[in-house]
Amino acid sequence: MIWGELETGLAGLAADGVLRRRRVLDGPCGPDAVIDGRRVLAFCSNDYLGLANHPTLVAAARDAAERWGVGSGASHAVSGHLRPHEEIEQRLAAFVGRERALYFTTGYMANLAIAPALVDRRDAIFADRLNHASLIDAALLSRAEHIRFPHGDMEALARRLEQSGARRKLILTDAVFSMDGDLAPLPALFELAERFDAWLVVDDAHGFGVLGPGGRGSAAHFELPPSPRLILMGTLGKAAGVSGAFVAGDQRVIEWLLQRARSYMFTTASSPLLAAALLVSLDLIERGEERRARLRQLIGRLREGLDGLPWRLSPSPTAIQPLMVGSNEAAVRLSERLFARGVWVPAIRPPTVPAGTARLRISLSAAHADAHIDTLVAALHDCARRD
Numbered sequence: 001m002i003w004g005e006l007e008t009g010l011a012g013l014a015a016d017g018v019l020r021r022r023r024v025l026d027g028p029c030g031p032d033a034v035i036d037g038r039r040v041l042a043f044c045s046n047d048y049l050g051l052a053n054h055p056t057l058v059a060a061a062r063d064a065a066e067r068w069g070v071g072s073g074a075s076h077a078v079s080g081h082l083r084p085h086e087e088i089e090q091r092l093a094a095f096v097g098r099e100r101a102l103y104f105t106t107g108y109m110a111n112l113a114i115a116p117a118l119v120d121r122r123d124a125i126f127a128d129r130l131n132h133a134s135l136i137d138a139a140l141l142s143r144a145e146h147i148r149f150p151h152g153d154m155e156a157l158a159r160r161l162e163q164s165g166a167r168r169k170l171i172l173t174d175a176v177f178s179m180d181g182d183l184a185p186l187p188a189l190f191e192l193a194e195r196f197d198a199w200l201v202v203d204d205a206h207g208f209g210v211l212g213p214g215g216r217g218s219a220a221h222f223e224l225p226p227s228p229r230l231i232l233m234g235t236l237g238k239a240a241g242v243s244g245a246f247v248a249g250d251q252r253v254i255e256w257l258l259q260r261a262r263s264y265m266f267t268t269a270s271s272p273l274l275a276a277a278l279l280v281s282l283d284l285i286e287r288g289e290e291r292r293a294r295l296r297q298l299i300g301r302l303r304e305g306l307d308g309l310p311w312r313l314s315p316s317p318t319a320i321q322p323l324m325v326g327s328n329e330a331a332v333r334l335s336e337r338l339f340a341r342g343v344w345v346p347a348i349r350p351p352t353v354p355a356g357t358a359r360l361r362i363s364l365s366a367a368h369a370d371a372h373i374d375t376l377v378a379a380l381h382d383c384a385r386r387d
């Protein structure tokens, strides 16, 4: 009985073309990936600034392992909060210009902390329809009413806020949508949060390090004021090239998370060597204008090169460039044909994206060379010609 359902479930996933297959990399994250002894050109990672394998970060991690060991041994509140953890929190708070920051093991954990700690069944969460899965899970976990509004539709959001009789209101949004690459209208969202006395939680997984002056992220890009109602979440495994995440904001909010958030309290603090590497990563991000300019150049080169393909490139200004294909089968087939040509671009299917909008998610990194972009462009035009 229990086995039969799993087996038909797995067969169903295969029939729907949504079975996931992992590829094993025999080398570090970077444009040149080695898989099964073969080199392929990768456009898959969120390592937007090319820091994941940066020699200075590697050296910092190695030195920190000598000094602090590899394990933290306990949760932060018990005995796992080592000096590098404390330092990275202070650096992150200063970097994004907020009162205080809390360092989490992953972005998923950080998101699971915020909403459930701040709202409950008497309250309401207002969420963009295309929000990341971790924000959806956080909303469910909080038990608050989960009210979703059409992607980017501020009038719809205003109506829902107006109609709500909830005790507390919390607006939840990606800053850069992870599968579309477009930006949330943060100034309009902030204005609605002010008008309806709501919290605004901004998940900046794909903006931190990349957008705004010094890579300070989407809120800085839009010059949002450091209001207590604005809660910033950023991840440190993407542009920052390491691992982990942070929540930054008003001192009372951060202290409350430290005291109450279950995904903070009931998990072992991450390795201190990661926090030490992140301190160096923050320096490189802050001085990373050249890397960010390079990334913008590559985005322009790709968009120009892909003009005239049968598949439409979404209007994204960021390093996430989705090529819309449609059906799951067609997206997987195109991804496989590219792979056969030595180019690795993942097909993204439901439930990660809505049904019928399967796509190739091309993600660019400052570590890519112009020639890499040209290879991808040529391979896609070749696939289109032979379709």
Ligand SMILES: *Cc1c(COP(=O)(O)O)cnc(C)c1O
Binding pocket: 105, 106, 107, 108, 109, 111, 132, 134, 174, 178, 203, 205, 206, 235, 236, 237, 244, 245
């Ligand atoms: C990747 C991602 C997360 C999760 O962060 P991890 O550190 O990978 O757990 C959360 N939100 C968004 C929008 C993401 O893209």
